[in-house]
Amino acid sequence: FHRPTPSDQEAWFPRSTEGLSQATIDRATAAKMKLEHYYKVALEQAIERNQRRTNLENTLMTSHSSDERKHRQLMSLGRKESQYLRLRRTRLGLEDFATVKVIGKGAFGEVRLVQKTDTGKIYAMKTLRKFDMFKKDQLAHVKAERDVLAESDSPWVVQLFYSFQDPQYLYLIMEFLPGGDLMTMLIKYDTFTEDVTRFYMAECVLAIEAIHKLGFIHRDIKPDNILLDATGHIKLSDFGLSTGFHKTHDSAYYQRLLEGVQNSAGTESINLTFSSKDRIATWKKNRRALAYSTVGTPDYIAPEIFMQQGYGQECDWWSLGAIMFECLVGYPPFCAENPHETYRKIMNWRDQLCFPEDVHLSREAEDLIRRLIASPEHRLGRNGGANEIKSHPFFHGVVWEDIRKIDAPYVPQLRSITDTSYFPTEDLEQVPQTPPPSYHHDMGVDNKDLAFVGYTYKRFDYLTRKNAF
Amino acid sequence: TKPFGVPGKPLFLCSPYVDQTLVKGSFKTIVVLPKYVDRDEWLAFNTFEFFNYITMFHGIISDYCTPHTCPVMSGGPGVEYAWIDANQKKTRYSAPHYFDTMATWIHGQLADESRFPTKSGLEFPKDFVYTVRTIFRHLIRVLIHIYHSHYDKILNLTAEAHFNALFAHFVCFGKEFELLEQRLRQEELDIQIAAQALEGLASA
Numbered sequence: 001f002h003r004p005t006p007s008d009q010e011a012w013f014p015r016s017t018e019g020l021s022q023a024t025i026d027r028a029t030a031a032k033m034k035l036e037h038y039y040k041v042a043l044e045q046a047i048e049r050n051q052r053r054t055n056l057e058n059t060l061m062t063s064h065s066s067d068e069r070k071h072r073q074l075m076s077l078g079r080k081e082s083q084y085l086r087l088r089r090t091r092l093g094l095e096d097f098a099t100v101k102v103i104g105k106g107a108f109g110e111v112r113l114v115q116k117t118d119t120g121k122i123y124a125m126k127t128l129r130k131f132d133m134f135k136k137d138q139l140a141h142v143k144a145e146r147d148v149l150a151e152s153d154s155p156w157v158v159q160l161f162y163s164f165q166d167p168q169y170l171y172l173i174m175e176f177l178p179g180g181d182l183m184t185m186l187i188k189y190d191t192f193t194e195d196v197t198r199f200y201m202a203e204c205v206l207a208i209e210a211i212h213k214l215g216f217i218h219r220d221i222k223p224d225n226i227l228l229d230a231t232g233h234i235k236l237s238d239f240g241l242s243t244g245f246h247k248t249h250d251s252a253y254y255q256r257l258l259e260g261v262q263n264s265a266g267t268e269s270i271n272l273t274f275s276s277k278d279r280i281a282t283w284k285k286n287r288r289a290l291a292y293s294t295v296g297t298p299d300y301i302a303p304e305i306f307m308q309q310g311y312g313q314e315c316d317w318w319s320l321g322a323i324m325f326e327c328l329v330g331y332p333p334f335c336a337e338n339p340h341e342t343y344r345k346i347m348n349w350r351d352q353l354c355f356p357e358d359v360h361l362s363r364e365a366e367d368l369i370r371r372l373i374a375s376p377e378h379r380l381g382r383n384g385g386a387n388e389i390k391s392h393p394f395f396h397g398v399v400w401e402d403i404r405k406i407d408a409p410y411v412p413q414l415r416s417i418t419d420t421s422y423f424p425t426e427d428l429e430q431v432p433q434t435p436p437p438s439y440h441h442d443m444g445v446d447n448k449d450l451a452f453v454g455y456t457y458k459r460f461d462y463l464t465r466k467n468a469f
Numbered sequence: 470t471k472p473f474g475v476p477g478k479p480l481f482l483c484s485p486y487v488d489q490t491l492v493k494g495s496f497k498t499i500v501v502l503p504k505y506v507d508r509d510e511w512l513a514f515n516t517f518e519f520f521n522y523i524t525m526f527h528g529i530i531s532d533y534c535t536p537h538t539c540p541v542m543s544g545g546p547g548v549e550y551a552w553i554d555a556n557q558k559k560t561r562y563s564a565p566h567y568f569d570t571m572a573t574w575i576h577g578q579l580a581d582e583s584r585f586p587t588k589s590g591l592e593f594p595k596d597f598v599y600t601v602r603t604i605f606r607h608l609i610r611v612l613i614h615i616y617h618s619h620y621d622k623i624l625n626l627t628a629e630a631h632f633n634a635l636f637a638h639f640v641c642f643g644k645e646f647e648l649l650e651q652r653l654r655q656e657e658l659d660i661q662i663a664a665q666a667l668e669g670l671a672s673a
């Protein structure tokens with residue numbers, strides 16, 4: 001067989017999409033894009049698979065174990081690879097998971113501890129009600145969340161293993177972090193010592209740095225999103241708001257806050273005379289309700305985000321400052337009776353940031369907070385990124401490279417892989433075991449379905465590990 | 470300007486269209502059985518993917534493949550494929566009817582835990598490779614039909630590089646695991662030639 005020579009063998013076909021329907025053109029574009037993606041992934045996976053194999057072969061070459069043992073190890077790798085291939089053609093649904101317990105609640109759904117029925121592995125399943133999300137224009141929100149979770153291999157980010165959907169819900173199957181979240185910890189302990197605070201803040205610095213390196217801005221770092229793994233080290237969850245661009249729902253939401261402020265103009269809160277203890281008590285009473293509400297709490301959001309004039313990665317360092325304040329003082333720096341009031345305080349942060357007299361903070365701690373709760377241009381981290389923050393005197397003595405290897409201040413005492421004692425499950429008893437069918441079944445929802453096509457992600461390492469942990 | 474071809478050759482065999490491919494380098498990289506990996510699992514995974522992508526590309530032309538335009542499932546001049554059901558009964562279907570019947574059947578196979586197990590611990594049946602061969606026989610017919618009867622749509626949509634790549638990949642995989650029939654009719658050989666051309670191009 002030989003190739004025809006171009007001169008006498010060339011054909012000519014004038015291309016035109018005239019007469020083809022828009023649906024056809026769209027389908028063709030989608031098919032082309034998907035195939036390109038397919039080959040890209042197929043190649044990447046072939047390379048990774050090869051690497052795993054040669055790595056093992058090389059290790060075995062230098063090891064002294066018996067040939068039989070080596071053979072068994074190679075076979076075991078083969079089984080893992082085969083298992084992974086099987087997972088990739090598995091279509092998962094709700095029926096493949098059994099709920100053990102409801103462990104958390106967020107704006108658009110709940111988080112449940114679930115067990116995959118065939119393997120017995122434990123996961124956290126986050127349910128998102130599509131209807132509510134579309135209503136609130138949260139599509140980009142979910143997409144961003146999924147992308148960050150899926151793309152990262154970072155030890156600082158909660159891993160996403162599978163996702164699937166039915167007409168009502170989107171389901172995210174994530175690794176289960178049995179240690180609960182920092183919000184629950186703060187509710188339990190009121191405040192942390194500076195040493196404990198240093199540990200959590202240092203880990204947060206590394207976690208935020210990792211997200212920034214992925215090219216994302218989190219924008220919504222708060223204690224509810226700082227989760228603790230089985231060893232008591234942190235991971236960030238919930239990339240709800242992390243996206244590179246503004247979304248329309250934001251402006252509407254902040255606009256509403258602004259209107260609220262105007263309505264309540266002049267209503268200065270009267271808790272100036274309260275001691276820190278009283279404030280902690282009031283704050284804690286409302287804290288969980290706020291976490292469960294659709295609006296969420298603006299307590300940790302940097303002022304420039306409200307101003308709609310653009311912001312950069314440094315907004316996450318503000319949030320860190322607010323969380324650090326809360327760890328040491330017991331409530332966040334701008335906490336108030338309602339979100340409008342908090343919003344107003346954040347906008348006036350220069351006058352509103354004050355350290356209560358009955359709480360003692362070291363000079364370094366107060367200085368770091370003041371450098372984080374600062375205008376964007378003067379904020380620590382603005383110029384030198386995470387390194388600028390790492391070299392602040394408050395962090396003196398922190399071994400940054402090995403921090404995940406040291407013992408955490410609070411290590412969860414777990415009795416089993418399904419232990420949920422670190423979650424406020426008694427608050428969640430009314431939440432049904434399985435997501436109830438929703439009543440809004442209109443066309444609008446189904447039309448949007450396409451946006452979720454390809455909403456599947458499966459990760460090799462964890463899935464083929466023998467036990468969940 | 471009117472399209473013109475080369476005498477005695479279908480358009481898809483003509484330059485420059487036959488030379489277009491999305492993928493450079495040898496398909497072998499992603500086709501051969503990876504060392505230590507279970508053969509059935511590899512076949513199952515790839516069959517699943519080929520089915521998804523081939524039906525996706527069929528979706529591009531499906532509006533233009535009607536009982537009217539394609540009253541028989543043809544694979545080029547003089548080649549007609551009959552549907553053979555589970556009882557070996559042959560039926561003549563129009564191309565869209567053939568495709569629907571076929572896609573439903575393959576989908577059923579892929580979803581059948583006793584044929585394509587996905588649950589942990591379930592084994593593949595002994596005759597698994599026969600099922601895969603049957604699926605491949607049907608899928609290549611779909612590709613051949615598109616080449617012979619709907620290639621103008623592929624060109625109008627500038628999808629030939631993609632379609633060629635998918636086709637060459639499919640044939641390369643089919644050959645590697647002996648999933649395609651050895652004996653082909655002359656008209657079908659054209660297609661084989663196209664595949665070879667693409668493969669030659671890919672590994673050049």
Ligand SMILES: Nc1ncnc2c1ncn2[C@@H]1O[C@H](COP(=O)(O)OP(=O)(O)OP(=O)(O)O)[C@@H](O)[C@H]1O
Binds near residue numbers: 108174175176178237
């Ligand atoms: N992977 C996980 N492992 C264990 N618990 C989790 C996990 N993910 C979430 N949780 C628990 O569920 C709670 C709510 O989850 P999350 O913050 O992700 O949802 P959310 O509040 O709905 O987020 P948003 O409303 O901002 O989208 C968390 O505070 C935490 O206690």
